[in-house]
Structure formats: C-alpha cells, structure tokens
Amino acid sequence: MKRHSRQRDAVRNALCSVKSHPTATVVYDMVRAEFPNISLATVYRNLAEMHQSGDALMLTTKSGAVHFDADTSQHSHHCCLTCGGVSDVFIELPNLCEIANETGCDAEYYSLMFYGECDSCRSKVKN
Amino acid sequence: MKRHSRQRDAVRNALCSVKSHPTATVVYDMVRAEFPNISLATVYRNLAEMHQSGDALMLTTKSGAVHFDADTSQHSHHCCLTCGGVSDVFIELPNLCEIANETGCDAEYYSLMFYGECDSCRSKVKN
DNA sequence: GTGGATGCAAACTCTTTGCAAGGGA
DNA sequence: TCCCTTGCAAAGAGTTTGCATCCAC
Numbered sequence: 479m480k481r482h483s484r485q486r487d488a489v490r491n492a493l494c495s496v497k498s499h500p501t502a503t504v505v506y507d508m509v510r511a512e513f514p515n516i517s518l519a520t521v522y523r524n525l526a527e528m529h530q531s532g533d534a535l536m537l538t539t540k541s542g543a544v545h546f547d548a549d550t551s552q553h554s555h556h557c558c559l560t561c562g563g564v565s566d567v568f569i570e571l572p573n574l575c576e577i578a579n580e581t582g583c584d585a586e587y588y589s590l591m592f593y594g595e596c597d598s599c600r601s602k603v604k605n
Numbered sequence: 606m607k608r609h610s611r612q613r614d615a616v617r618n619a620l621c622s623v624k625s626h627p628t629a630t631v632v633y634d635m636v637r638a639e640f641p642n643i644s645l646a647t648v649y650r651n652l653a654e655m656h657q658s659g660d661a662l663m664l665t666t667k668s669g670a671v672h673f674d675a676d677t678s679q680h681s682h683h684c685c686l687t688c689g690g691v692s693d694v695f696i697e698l699p700n701l702c703e704i705a706n707e708t709g710c711d712a713e714y715y716s717l718m719f720y721g722e723c724d725s726c727r728s729k730v731k732n
Numbered sequence: 733g734t735g736g737a738t739g740c741a742a743a744c745t746c747t748t749t750g751c752a753a754g755g756g757a
Numbered sequence: 758t759c760c761c762t763t764g765c766a767a768a769g770a771g772t773t774t775g776c777a778t779c780c781a782c
Contacts, residue, residue: 481756481761502747517764522747538665540716542772544746556710569708572699575719581696583683584721589667592702594711608736608781629772644739649772651737669747671771 488512489524490533490548499537499545499555499564537564540593552587558596567592615639616651617660617675626664626672626682626691664691667720679714685723694719 492508493500500508506521525546528534535547539557545564547555554567571590578585619635620627627635633648652673655661662674666684672691674682681694698717705712 585719586721588719592712592715594713
C-alpha cells in the first residue's frame with residue numbers, strides 16, 4: 479500500500495511546477511530548498527516512480543542527459559545544440575503512429591526531439 | 606594528423622556491416638572476433654570519433670541504452686518495448702523540421718523513435 | 733624517429749540498492 | 758504498531774581518461 483510522504487510531494491510538486499525539463503540533480507537542488515536533508519536517492523526513487531506510473535516522461539537527449547517532464551500529453555521537444563536545454567514543442571503534426579502502423583510497424587507512441595538553437599542562445603549569438 | 610589503424614577499421618567495418626543498431630559492447634564483441642585483445646576503450650574512442658565526424662548516429666532509447674547506427678541519412682527508428690531492439694523505420698513523412706521551423710522553432714534535424722513491439726516479439730507472443 | 737593510436741587499469745558520472753532508522757495511517 | 762519511505766553509504770553500470778607502449782608513416 480502506498481503511503482503519503484512530504485518528500486514525495488515535494489519531488490512531484492517540483493517537477494509539476496516548472497515548464498523546464500529538469501534533470502534528476504536539478505530536481506534534487508529544487509527540493510533541497512525545502513528539504514535540505516533530502517537524499518538524491520529519494521529523488522531518483524520518486525522520479526522513477528512517477529515515470530513508471532505514467533506521471534512523468536523521461537527524455538534522453540543526444541548527449542545522454544536524462545530530463546524529466548510532468549506533461550505526459552503527446553508533444554514534441556526541442557534540445558538546444560548550444561546550451562543543451564530542453565523545451566516543449568507544441569506543433570500540429572500528422573498522426574505519426576498511424577503512418578507508421580500503416581506500414582506494418584507497431585507504434586504505440588513515439589518520442590520526437592528536434593535539435594537546433596533555442597531562442598535564448600540565438601539572441602546571445604546576435605549580440 | 607590522423608593515422609591509419611587496423612582497430613579503427615575493424616570498428617568502422619563492424620558498424621557498417623550490420624543493419625542492426627549495436628551498442629558499444631556489442632560492437633566490442635563483434636570486433637573481438639578479429640582482434641581478441643582490443644580494448645573496450647578503443648571501441649568507445651572510435652565510435653565517439655565516428656559520431657563526432659558525422660559518420661554514425663547515436664540513438665538513446667527510453668531505457669537509456671545507447672545504440673549506434675552507421676546509416677546517417679534522415680530516417681526514423683523503432684524500439685521494441687519487449688526486447689529493447691532498435692530497427693530502422695523508412696517511412697514517408699512530411700518535412701518535420703520545416704513544420705517546426707515555420708512555428709519559429711529552430712530545428713536542424715530531429716530524432717524520431719517509435720515504441721511498440723517488433724515483428725519478432727509479436728510473432729513469439731502469438732505462439 | 734615521431735607522434736597519433738592502442739591496451740590496460742583506474743577514475744569518473746550517473747543511478748540503483750541494502751539496510752537501519754524514521755514517520756504516516 | 759505496522760511497514761512503507763527515507764537517508765546514508767556502498768555498489769553497480771556505462772563511459773572516459775592517464776599513461777606507457779606500440780606501430781603507421
């Protein structure tokens with residue numbers, strides 16, 4: 479039976495409160511503001527639990543960094559080639575799974591990551 | 606100046622000779638047939654080099670396993686939810702980067718991974 | 733002969749696990 | 758009280774690095 483814990487709430491709230499896509503250690507730093515003694519293992523445990531229960535996405539970028547996202551609706555992501563930051567991309571796309579399934583490829587869902595420069599890095603380059 | 610080495614050739618050939626998408630340790634095992642003393646570090650070094658020079662893709666699946674692909678043309682992949690195997694998906698898709706760019710998102714290229722069951726695992730389930 | 737590439741082992745990063753102590757219900 | 762959750766530390770997996778040796782040029 480699952481019990482309530484303040485640490486678990488803090489991890490969930492930390493992830494849900496941001497639109498950025500923090501890594502485990504970033505979530506750790508966020509939660510430590512409230513729970514200075516929280517263990518990194520606890521953060522990993524709760525993030526893994528959220529992922530397994532379907533409450534969080536795990537996004538692995540080209541560099542191998544693992545980012546978490548509390549928005550589990552089907553949407554795409556963008557990874558900045560300069561700063562490595564991950565952001566949401568909400569664009570209208572055809573039903574990619576359907577296209578794949580029509581060709582005999584079993585696709586239940588997909589992960590789509592665009593690579594390029596984020597707005598922030600693009601404007602810095604111009605300066 | 607870059608020099609020639611038989612080990613490097615062996616790593617490149619191993620990756621280019623298969624349509625599967627081996628992980629570093631699988632490439633290591635392949636190359637060891639020819640070079641029993643080759644070091645895993647050498648395999649990693651040469652795979653990283655191929656990736657940096659644009660001669661190989663690095664594909665990270667949901668589970669975090671890193672697979673290599675010598676086919677660097679823009680195409681999609683499929684990862685089996687049962688066995689974890691990665692395979693190519695050559696389907697006609699709209700120009701996703703163009704769609705993203707039109708919305709102001711800078712996309713130079715993308716990585717698209719479908720998740721579902723591979724043919725092999727699907728037929729096993731039926732038995 | 734020179735210096736890039738290798739093999740080995742150690743280091744390193746990220747993540748998971750074992751276990752005793754803590755704390756919700 | 759019960760036993761799930763935590764914190765700590767140690768283990769583990771995957772990958773990288775330092776360095777002496779090797780070998781292509």
